[in-house]
Amino acid sequence: xxxxxxxxxxxxxxxxxxxxxxxxxxxxxxxxxxxxxxxxxxxxxxxxxxxxxxxxxxxxxxxxxxxxxxxxxxxxxxxxxxxxxxxxxxxxxxxxxxxxxxxxxxxxxxxxxxx
Amino acid sequence: xxxxxxxxxxxxxxxxxxxxxxxxxxxxxxxxxxxxxxxxxxxxxxxxxxxxxxxxxxxxxxxxxxxxxxxxxxxxxxxxxxxxxxxxxxxxxxxxxxxxxxxxxxxxxxxxx
Numbered sequence: 137x138x139x140x141x142x143x144x145x146x147x148x149x150x151x152x153x154x155x156x157x158x159x160x161x162x163x164x165x166x167x168x169x170x171x172x173x174x175x176x177x178x179x180x181x182x183x184x185x186x187x188x189x190x191x192x193x194x195x196x197x198x199x200x201x202x203x204x205x206x207x208x209x210x211x212x213x214x215x216x217x218x219x220x221x222x223x224x225x226x227x228x229x230x231x232x233x234x235x236x237x238x239x240x241x242x243x244x245x246x247x248x249x250x251x
Numbered sequence: 252x253x254x255x256x257x258x259x260x261x262x263x264x265x266x267x268x269x270x271x272x273x274x275x276x277x278x279x280x281x282x283x284x285x286x287x288x289x290x291x292x293x294x295x296x297x298x299x300x301x302x303x304x305x306x307x308x309x310x311x312x313x314x315x316x317x318x319x320x321x322x323x324x325x326x327x328x329x330x331x332x333x334x335x336x337x338x339x340x341x342x343x344x345x346x347x348x349x350x351x352x353x354x355x356x357x358x359x360x361x362x363x364x
Binding site for chain 1: 282283284285287292293294295296297300302340344346349350351352353354355356357
């Protein structure tokens with residue numbers, strides 16, 4: 137299995153622009169998670185899906201952020217409009233069962249820089 | 252409110268010696284704990300886990316200890332190897348409340364040859 141695949145690896149954009157991050161989870165995994173890593177806040181959960189349905193989006197910072205999972209093999213995280221404080225590494229992860237006994241498998245992340 | 256805390260940002264040990272990474276939590280409802288390892292420019296990878304009904308779990312060179320009364324867990328690596336140099340995150344979950352995994356800030360481990 138290729139693992140969780142994220143694209144792009146790096147994204148540099150100007151403030152106010154729309155940014156779309158993409159994720160392909162491991163086939164057969166029913167749970168998909170979006171995390172953000174910053175120096176100040178560490179790894180924080182933004183949103184997670186179960187069987188393509190958003191379950192917990194309480195970590196989404198504000199209305200500028202949105203996430204979709206149109207099918208079991210694809211998810212997007214969109215920021216519109218982007219701001220410099222959104223600069224971070226965004227990780228997508230998937231798991232079989234969403235329990236402690238079913239660890240997360242992370243992608244290699246997208247490093248976002250908003251100037 | 253940081254419910255999972257790793258108070259040591261960094262740790263340096265000699266190859267062959269023991270590495271001990273510590274983690275404290277505040278929420279007594281957490282019932283499953285995990286450790287992840289992260290190399291630069293890669294995502295975290297799962298290392299070892301422990302259920303709250305146990306106090307120890309071992310996998311090769313890696314052992315996790317859980318002290319529920321102190322709300323403390325630790326990861327022991329014996330013997331440490333240069334390839335273990337990475338950032339280690341502890342994480343916790345309340346299994347009956349969904350799939351939200353809460354991470355600590357991470358500890359950078361450096362194993363010197």
